[in-house]
Amino acid sequence: MRIARWTQANEHFEGFVIDDRVVPFPDGLTVADALARGLAETSALHARVAEAKGVPLGEVTLLAPVAPASVRDFVAFEEHVEGVSAGVEGKSDVAPEWYEAPTFYFTNPHTIHAPGQELRPPVTEKLDFELELAAVIGAAPGIGESNLTAAEAASAIFGYTIMNDWSARDLQAREMKVRLGPAKGKDFGTVLGPWIVTADEFESYLDDEGFLRLRAEVHVNGELIGEDLVSNMGWPFPELVAYASHNSRVVPGDVLGSGTVGNGGCLGELWGRKQSLIPPPLREGDVVTMSVEGIGEISNRVGAAVPAPELPPARPRPRHRHRHR
Incomplete structure (x- = not known):
């Protein structure tokens, strides 16, 4: 369906x-x-x-096929981490902690974009896309409770949709130096679409370990930039959902992104591998088209950037411990 x-x-x-x-x-x-x-x-x-x-x-x-209750975005592809870390550290470095658990961050459920909707990004010199597959949660036994098993989590996956996690890499880089985020480098727009395909439609794509052998591609202005199999992620989707529920709750309407696929699933990975901004960052007028086997495709045009009001930097404070009388 x-x-x-x-x-x-x-x-x-x-x-x-x-x-x-x-x-x-x-x-x-x-x-x-x-x-x-x-x-x-x-x-x-x-x-x-x-x-x-x-x-x-x-x-x-x-429209976007769901108005999410929440959006968690994982970083489940080792190849993506290798490339992006090379751009940050100067050399590829997948931290040992990456292998221990499927890490994610929460992004903004209030800036979900539809397929075909123009993106109005913040002012940035390093606008990027991120090609992902996302699971959409539905009702199932145990859903809404904490600490689901992978088997329980699998029954809670209602279906899948394509996800483009737009990214302003320069804004993101500043935020990550504060050891928090990403925030404004990410929360201005996420595309979901074109529809949700129910999980039962993908049974023939599952391998023996529960990974989805789906081909994913991204084109910019008609040129193929990245291609990968979703089965190259480090954890299958039920394990992502189960981890999200650890000492927490996952509920119907939640969206969980796989994180960016490898082999050019975003420009940031390619920039890290090449140590240069090739292909160039996205600019106004560029059209990003993503496709995932068994689902379809989404396509969005980059519009003009929207300047935000400036805020002053942090003020030096005297660090008094008591109020003056």
Whole structure:
């Protein structure tokens, strides 16, 4: 099944993509409702409308397929870490801690972009993309509780979508020197789309260890920049979900990104390997197109940068310990 959100004639709809048409959910239900009900009930909804006429896909404007409850973004590809670390350290260095657990950060669920939506980045000299696959969480036994096993987490993966984690590398680099972040180098835009493909559609792509053998590609202005197999990640998705739940909670509507694929999944990796800004950072007018086997593609144009109001630097303070009378 393919699950989507879209607009037509200024009206908002949510439902299924069936062949080359879109069909709203019955009873006015939403994607959030479908995720809260889980795969089995959503399959029953699909059966109710499978023969409906719907509207041709080409006549609607797709939105991001989910309004996430939260967005966790992992760094699960060793090859990506090798390349990016070379740009920061001057040589490739995958820290031993990377192998111990699938590290992630939280990004902004309020700046989710749709496929086709123009990106208005911050002022940056090093605008980059990041090609990722993302899991979308749905209802399952144990979901919402802490410390899921990998098996429990696997049943909570409702489906997958493509994710572009836009990045301002110069802003990110400053933040990371403070040993916190990334923050403003990342939180201005994340693309999800074009739809959610339910997890049952990917069973034939799973290898013996549970990794998804899906081909992922990214093009800039029609030129192939990166290509990889999603199965090259260090942990399969159920283990990412399980780790996210450690002493915490994962709930329906959460989105978990794989992190950037290797072999050119972002410009930052290539810059590190080449020790130069080749290919060049993204500029206004560039079009970034990403595709993942079994899902489809998303394409977004870079628009003009949006300057933000300036803030003063930190003020030196006297560090008094008591109020003056």
